[in-house]
Amino acid sequence: MSGIQDAPDRTEIPLDGIGVTELVYPVTVPARDGAPQTTAAAFSLNIAMGKEARGAHMSRFVEILDGDPRLLSAAGLRTLLTDLVAAHEARAARAEIDFTFFVHRSAPVSGAGSLLACPVTMEASLGDDFDLVTTVVVPVMTVCPCSKEATGGPAHSQRGHVAVSIRTEGRVWIEEIVELVEDCASAPVYPLLKGDDERSVIEDAHEDPVLVEDLVRRTAERLDSDVRVSWYRVEAENLDSVHDHNLSACVERPLS
Amino acid sequence: MSGIQDAPDRTEIPLDGIGVTELVYPVTVPARDGAPQTTAAAFSLNIAMGKEARGAHMSRFVEILDGDPRLLSAAGLRTLLTDLVAAHEARAARAEIDFTFFVHRSAPVSGAGSLLACPVTMEASLGDDFDLVTTVVVPVMTVCPCSKEATGGPAHSQRGHVAVSIRTEGRVWIEEIVELVEDCASAPVYPLLKGDDERSVIEDAHEDPVLVEDLVRRTAERLDSDVRVSWYRVEAENLDSVHDHNLSACVERPLS
Amino acid sequence: MSGIQDAPDRTEIPLDGIGVTELVYPVTVPARDGAPQTTAAAFSLNIAMGKEARGAHMSRFVEILDGDPRLLSAAGLRTLLTDLVAAHEARAARAEIDFTFFVHRSAPVSGAGSLLACPVTMEASLGDDFDLVTTVVVPVMTVCPCSKEATGGPAHSQRGHVAVSIRTEGRVWIEEIVELVEDCASAPVYPLLKGDDERSVIEDAHEDPVLVEDLVRRTAERLDSDVRVSWYRVEAENLDSVHDHNLSACVERPLS
Amino acid sequence: MSGIQDAPDRTEIPLDGIGVTELVYPVTVPARDGAPQTTAAAFSLNIAMGKEARGAHMSRFVEILDGDPRLLSAAGLRTLLTDLVAAHEARAARAEIDFTFFVHRSAPVSGAGSLLACPVTMEASLGDDFDLVTTVVVPVMTVCPCSKEATGGPAHSQRGHVAVSIRTEGRVWIEEIVELVEDCASAPVYPLLKGDDERSVIEDAHEDPVLVEDLVRRTAERLDSDVRVSWYRVEAENLDSVHDHNLSACVERPLS
Numbered sequence A, B, C, D: 001m002s003g004i005q006d007a008p009d010r011t012e013i014p015l016d017g018i019g020v021t022e023l024v025y026p027v028t029v030p031a032r033d034g035a036p037q038t039t040a041a042a043f044s045l046n047i048a049m050g051k052e053a054r055g056a057h058m059s060r061f062v063e064i065l066d067g068d069p070r071l072l073s074a075a076g077l078r079t080l081l082t083d084l085v086a087a088h089e090a091r092a093a094r095a096e097i098d099f100t101f102f103v104h105r106s107a108p109v110s111g112a113g114s115l116l117a118c119p120v121t122m123e124a125s126l127g128d129d130f131d132l133v134t135t136v137v138v139p140v141m142t143v144c145p146c147s148k149e150a151t152g153g154p155a156h157s158q159r160g161h162v163a164v165s166i167r168t169e170g171r172v173w174i175e176e177i178v179e180l181v182e183d184c185a186s187a188p189v190y191p192l193l194k195g196d197d198e199r200s201v202i203e204d205a206h207e208d209p210v211l212v213e214d215l216v217r218r219t220a221e222r223l224d225s226d227v228r229v230s231w232y233r234v235e236a237e238n239l240d241s242v243h244d245h246n247l248s249a250c251v252e253r254p255l256s
Helices: A059-067 A074-088 A145-151 A174-184 A195-207 A212-224 B059-067 B074-088 B145-151 B174-184 B195-207 B212-224 C059-067 C074-088 C145-151 C174-184 C195-207 C212-224 D059-067 D074-088 D145-151 D174-184 D195-207 D212-224
Strands: A015-029 A037-049 A092-106 A113-126 A130-143 A157-168 A229-238 A246-252 B015-029 B037-049 B092-106 B113-126 B130-143 B157-168 B229-238 B246-252 C015-029 C037-049 C092-106 C113-126 C130-143 C157-168 C229-238 C246-252 D015-029 D037-049 D092-106 D113-126 D130-143 D157-168 D229-238 D246-252
Touching (some): A015 C092, A015 D212, A037 A059, A037 A074, A037 D246, A059 A074, A074 A113, A074 A130, A113 A174, A113 C015, A113 C059, A130 A174, A145 B195, A157 A174, A157 A195, A174 A212, A195 B145, A212 A229, B015 B059, B015 B092, B015 D113, B037 B074, B037 C246, B059 B074, B059 D113, B074 B092, B074 B113, B092 D015, B092 D037, B113 D059, B157 B195, B157 B212, B174 B212, B212 B246, C015 C092, C037 C074, C074 C092, C074 C113, C074 C130, C092 C174, C130 C174, C130 C195, C130 C212, C157 C174, C157 C195, C157 C212, C174 C212, D015 D092, D037 D059, D074 D092, D074 D130, D092 D174, D113 D174, D130 D174, D130 D195, D130 D212, D157 D174, D157 D195, D157 D212, D174 D212, D212 D229, D212 D246
Antiparallel strands (some): A015 D246, A037 A092, A130 A157, A157 A229, A246 D015, B092 B113, B113 B130, B130 B157, B157 B229, B229 B246, C015 C037, C113 C130, C229 C246, D015 D037, D037 D092, D113 D130, D157 D229, D229 D246
16 A cells, blocks of 8 residues: 555564454364364454564455465464465464354253353464464353352352363364363253253262362363373363352463 | 534434443442442433434533533433433433442351442433433342252252342332342352351252242332332343353333 | 243243343354355343243253254244244244354455455344344444544544344345445445555545434435335444544334 | 361362452542542452462452452552462462543643543562552554555544553553553544544644554653663554454563
8 A cells, every 4th residue: 555564663663463353254163073163253363573664564464364264273273374474574473263162062861962152262373383272161060069068968059161271282172172171070061951961960060069279170180191282271260159259260381 | 613513414314312332431329328439430322313403512422421420310310411401402312321339248147248249220311201210230149949859959059140120219229129139039149258158148048949030020029019119120140050051031010 | 850840930920031041052144145154143042931830941942942953044033933932832932143244345446355244133033923123233434524624634534333223024135234334334344455445445435424423314214215124223333533432323213 | 168178189289370250349549630539340369379278268358358448559459469368378469450540631722621531450469579560551543654645635543542561660650651652642532522622633643643553662662761661561452444353563571
């Protein structure tokens, strides 16, 4: 449009990021069952820019995204970032992508099927190396062990959300993260439960009460034992039923 | 700034509303304990405009709000709307105002005090008459009676939010609405509960399990019996702990 | 799970709505180009319930949704609601569905293609009759005519969002609503504009400055002249660039 | 309530954070004009917990907050964190607090006064040392220099939000950050502008067009020259008027 972006910048301050945010585009997400999921995703895309130029060519972010198949695999993201780096002659590029992924659920007694929606975020960057952090938010049920002990009977329960962020060597399916977290909660949540299913879930959940502390520690323990996981961060929030605020816990494995 | 707003409009289409939204300003809210609360509120202000003029003078909305004491009583809101009508020579004016109100809570056993934050919306309009609808969102705890019956013991519980909207003749304090709804739930929620308090709340809640249907019907019944309440709408959402979606119920008394 | 839902209700208060909210499920949306779009949508589903029963069978909402093809055409929505009414032996059923729809855009000079994301809401109900209101939010650009006149040159511009809600007799594509609104603004917005495109858009927009009042009136005028549209409501919000609050206007055609 | 929290934890995994989120409480914020502002704030409070104990005593977070004057000065935050560390016998404690702060604005020609609402976040931590990062989001107006050059006249403008995060040695008022950022934009935004004010703002803004890149670099340059600022991060988002997505830029000074 003009030479303004390419003119030298007076301040000589390099930019850590320059790009677009809240750009919504259709994507395809690989799934373990072999049927990729198509949905809408929100993109933030940016590059690192040296002090030489005054501005980035903003249309190129959209141009590359529109030209890309937008398959959200590690290989697909690496291609997207490689194209961004090349188009901008940049040192580095980053993408953050938010979308909803559906996981098949079967009710424990009736076997009734339904789809559980899990928010997923992928944060990919390419500089000297390619890096990918995948975050899956898994809804679960928790029963409070303190109240169970204190009353000798009734205990309060609530919905919790566990956000697991991982870096991996080798593929880890979103579905695997969901299942791993559900094993660490008092019970999974299900979109569809018939009467006998609900009774079963509640009885099972009360047999295995967990603090929000237990929930993140158990999840961390499971991730520690998975050789494919090179880094993780687990953050859980319990939508406590005796309060209107949340109880939260967090643990992060240091980068080795 | 120019005569454009005052010029006749070619389309001859009257506007149902013209004004400002997402305007954040400090307000003072009367409280039952005599200590008014100061906080930030989000305003939508608009007027009905005939087909004569092309545009409204948008600066007057802010000018009047800035000049107003912004005391969110019925009288204060009537003054604000009267000023808006006069400044715009309008047929009608409306205000919608969102803010947080704090209610004192004492834990049931220890008596430990804390403040419970309740979202409040006031919708006021002035045309031929002055009208005011106040909506208070009250967080509560609900225990499921179906699961209690089915298991013969453990039952799931969750946080619920009950939005009560009322038109009144005579003053009804926000605090009264909160207390009324809490009476209709399995138990109130509290920001602060010590160990003995929590046990007491949980035991009480399990003695009084309610469906989301029960919650709105009980609340409606209480509002029906309050002669000051001339209209209401009750909407409850249970953040169900065995699902990641909510269960909701709604009942509205027709305008008589 | 138990007979609690089917037991008679003590209060004898009928419920205007009872059901589920924030239930996220995949959907398919018909598109004018013949290629239906697959995406994730948020559902609220509820039924009207008489005073006879204490509770609804909540699992049936999810069961029906999971069994349904979830094609968001008028016919598809009518089938969904018919199934809900039958499953609950209800007087009426309602669905509110939120999703993102993508519209193809070609830049005005270069012809560069991209996809514009538009939020869409469908509100369908079935009682004595079937009713469907479709709301499309269309992003546009507006240039202020007052500032243009006042300065004799520079004028401020901003992003605006126009929410058009319609009831129709005969099919109106989402794409048609988007195009209709874009004609009424100073200019459309585009995800992808190369340099010459951007100059063209800005020059065109400054040739056709509009107040937020003009924007809704022009849109209303266009809808008035479309024989397929039996009712509408137009709400526009300008993200004004000289303020941090929005300017809004609204016009609704009364139901005939 | 029980000894469960104090029991040893089987996993021996220390927790990086354990506490409460979305706890809304009234606060008082010091202001440069000597009149502290009272408003509602959202708190996240947590402590770092060793591997010895299974759980934290969650009621203590609320107990301390309720007992605290909640004056959001550096000294006030240090006291709050010191109390949290002591109550939990913890190695470290953290607080993140979100609220709205009002800044007085005078229109440039008429002098008409109004209040500009700025979102503020304070992130304080206490471990070996006390640390405080204050983030102020400043709304501004930007005019695009590329389109101005390309058309030789009309240029598009938009609202932008600049989030400035700083660590300081010595006090820096929120009001100073707002003024500093406004100097770096094409123009400030004002809640209240009369006709002559609006013309003046628009003419001034078109005299000083800035890219989002310029906006963050200019702000960084100003922060670089302020000896009180020991670290900063500047993130700007332009709500571009020719797109429905945002353009963003970011620069962070490394911790020395």
